[in-house]
Amino acid sequence: MDLNTVTTIIPARHRDDLRALGPGVVPLAGGSELFADPRVHLSGLVDLQTFEWPALTVTDDDGLEIAATCTLAQLSRLPARPDWTAHPLFFQCCTALFGSFKVWNVATVGGNLATALPAGPMITLAVALDAELLVWRADGRDERMPAANFVTGNMTTVLDEGDVLRSIHVSAQRLGSRTAYRKIALSPLGRSGAVLVGRLDTDGTFVLTVTAGTVRPVQLRFAALPSADAVHSRIDAIDDWFTDAHGAADWRQAVSAVLAREILEELTHGAPAENSEARA
Template identity: 35%
Template sequence: MDLGTVTTFRRATERADLALADGETFLAGGTWLYSEQQPDVTGVVDLTALGWTDLEPLPGGGLRIAATCPIARVRALPGQVWAEATDGLLMSFKIQQVATVGGNVCMALPAGAMTGLLSALGAEAVVWGPDGGERREPVSSLVRGVLTTSLARGEVVRAFDVPASSLAGPAAEVALPGGGTLTTRTPLGAVRHASLAARGRSGVLVVAVRTATGTRVSITGATPAPVVLEDGEEPADVVTAWHDDAHGAPDWREAVATRFVAQVRAEVAAGPQAASTSGEEPQA
């Protein structure tokens, strides 16, 4: 969609270019920004020209995912968890090539697949401030509610850091654009998602990941904001509200999410050999 109110466009090539003028907003993939009218937006600042590397190894064995990394790059990582969690978000392969990980998280929709995946992985968002500072916050708390994050005006997410403790699987090589490879360990986990329609938006997304100390489970889609369960915690102990919209009633979401939590925990406990070939729940 044409944005008739936009009169300026800037490509950010260094951090100083990220200072927003009145009416400006950040642009990454643009799959939501250009999907509907934005009457308050008069200018856009393109983050993709900053040249952030999509995937980078971290000291100690972790993995950094740039905020501008296309979702398709995450989906293609070795290990079933990446692809199955990504498929919890209804989108075509064309959208996956353009939509970014950071955009999906910062949009703060309940059905944000990257939010659920990164919360289960215990990832931290690296946030750049307009004053030149930097702060870190777990993805699970960055998203505060429907269309609501902790980001202040002018803050931008630089990357998401996945700790090595959440990458308990075997090492694998990942081909990088332009040549070269990246060696990273894969997460061990399980995914379930359900929709009221065969090809509808997920009303429930549950992701479990084995960590160094146990199993971490995230619930998204079914709740206004991400919910993370550690060992011994049940949804009834932690969830304070179940989301209610056209994609599912609260009681349905609670019942399905509770069942899924038990299933993914059992699957992770059984080991990689018990991994399912599909994390999709049949139409409810």
């Protein structure tokens, strides 16, 4: 969709260029969501792609840094490493966004996080792996925070006017964890109704991340693999379920309990359930 009220596009090459951000001037990354609806209040854009941040940076000690401008296509092609047991989760979460190759080639990891739709799969990925986000605050400060604290509600985040999400960091320790992924939607190509990821760390800690069915990500942590009843009880206690065209709140809660049980079974015995990623 044309943004016919926009009269200026500023190519950002230095952090000072972000000072142009304001009530009618917003960041432009891939634009797949920005150009999806009329934005008559906008008069300008600041293009973040011209920073030319490296999409993916891997170091043996620190793990993986994902630039906010990294596209889903780039992330989906992330090469595997022998010590990255969690590597399949990157592609799995990318496939939760059902878009054409055109969308995958422009939609960015940072844009998906900052849009903060409950079904945002990059939110699922970042929270499930306990990623650390780097935010450039408008006053010049750098702020690092857990991904679990970034999204505050349906399409709301901790970002204030003029702030920019710079990068997402996943530690080498989390990349070495075992993961199990489940997604469900009302139709094969529909927006996610619930997306859950289980993570089993090398010290035995079990973390279940519940997204898409809740207005913000929910993490359930256990010191060791819990019983199915314990997980079910914790899911029943979640009060952030919501209803929209992509699923009713009670349905989202019910299917999340089923998916959580499958995740627990897979991480306990190592065998994923058949067709677990293609339900309707």
